[in-house]
Amino acid sequence: MPLYTVEGIVLRTREYGERDRLVTLVDREGTRRTVLAKGVRRPRSSLAAGVQPYTYSRFLLWKGRSLDGVSQVQVLDALTGLRGSLEALAAAAYVAELAEAFTQEGAPSPGVFPVVLQGLRGLAAAPGDGVAHALWLRHAELRLLDLAGLGPQLDACQDCGRPLAPPGGGPAAGRTVPGSAGARSATLPGGASGTGARREEAGTGMEAGRPAGYSAELGGALCQGCLPGRPAALPLDAATWQVLRQARRLTPELAVRLRPGAAVLARAADVVQTHLVYHLGRSFRSPGFLAILDEARSPGAPG
Numbered sequence: 001m002p003l004y005t006v007e008g009i010v011l012r013t014r015e016y017g018e019r020d021r022l023v024t025l026v027d028r029e030g031t032r033r034t035v036l037a038k039g040v041r042r043p044r045s046s047l048a049a050g051v052q053p054y055t056y057s058r059f060l061l062w063k064g065r066s067l068d069g070v071s072q073v074q075v076l077d078a079l080t081g082l083r084g085s086l087e088a089l090a091a092a093a094y095v096a097e098l099a100e101a102f103t104q105e106g107a108p109s110p111g112v113f114p115v116v117l118q119g120l121r122g123l124a125a126a127p128g129d130g131v132a133h134a135l136w137l138r139h140a141e142l143r144l145l146d147l148a149g150l151g152p153q154l155d156a157c158q159d160c161g162r163p164l165a166p167p168g169g170g171p172a173a174g175r176t177v178p179g180s181a182g183a184r185s186a187t188l189p190g191g192a193s194g195t196g197a198r199r200e201e202a203g204t205g206m207e208a209g210r211p212a213g214y215s216a217e218l219g220g221a222l223c224q225g226c227l228p229g230r231p232a233a234l235p236l237d238a239a240t241w242q243v244l245r246q247a248r249r250l251t252p253e254l255a256v257r258l259r260p261g262a263a264v265l266a267r268a269a270d271v272v273q274t275h276l277v278y279h280l281g282r283s284f285r286s287p288g289f290l291a292i293l294d295e296a297r298s299p300g301a302p303g
């Protein structure tokens with residue numbers, strides 16, 4: 001039986017037959033694969049640890065006629081930080097759900113794997129930090145949308161086209177991310193622009209507008225002048241706009257340092273969730289569960 005090796009992250013598993021599991025993973029090329037882990041539900045199976053959800057493993061796979069299977073597996077990163085916290089596990093489940101939505105079975109989606117691994121590592125590094133969780137979830141959503149060419153446009157008003165800047169700041173005031181992160185983000189394929197072809201450079205000679213709203217239909221931010229003309233738009237105040245821009249370029253250091261308030265984080269989550277549902281035409285199960293956990297943790301907290 002021909003064998004081959006794949007490194008990947010387990011997104012989910014489901015029971016199959018009496019003793020087996022089907023394992024859905026995303027490999028380093030962003031290819032989603034469903035493989036059979038035979039006998040994994042038997043006590044002391046040597047495969048059990050490596051095929052746990054949200055584990056990063058190296059798989060030795062055998063080629064089957066209709067389904068490939070796991071011959072051996074070696075754990076590369078167990079992401080143990082996720083295991084002791086219900087909130088971290090719920091957030092990881094959402095990252096995995098996103099990863100499935102942005103990949104295809106048997107075909108590569110370049111760039112997805114590092115976003116998923118970085119997101120899960122971010123969650124695992126701060127299992128009890130709800131703020132860091134929220135930032136990593138926004139990061140995963142925004143970067144996966146960007147890779148698919150569907151990311152929300154935040155740098156310019158999507159109605160009148162003028163560049164956006166926070167009140168009191170120049171056009172570059174949004175660039176609060178220090179050197180290394182900004183430089184790295186600039187080299188990522190896709191960058192911050194999704195569909196491209198929009199004129200939002202500082203050299204347009206237009207006076208900067210203040211971010212005030214978000215339009216799902218137009219795919220991004222609106223300035224204060226255009227918001228009244230778009231009754232279906234969501235509010236997107238400067239603080240929330242800034243958090244979304246920072247989340248897009250998130251690093252482990254920033255995730256610890258940024259401390260936006262609960263209301264700002266909730267609005268940021270709303271905007272990206274609205275964007276996802278509008279542009280993907282589907283909703284996700286995990287955010288609802290995360291919201292329930294949030295409420296349980298802080299009853300009566302101001303939204």
Ligand SMILES: [Zn+2]
Nearest residue numbers: 157160223226
């Ligand atoms: Zn405008």
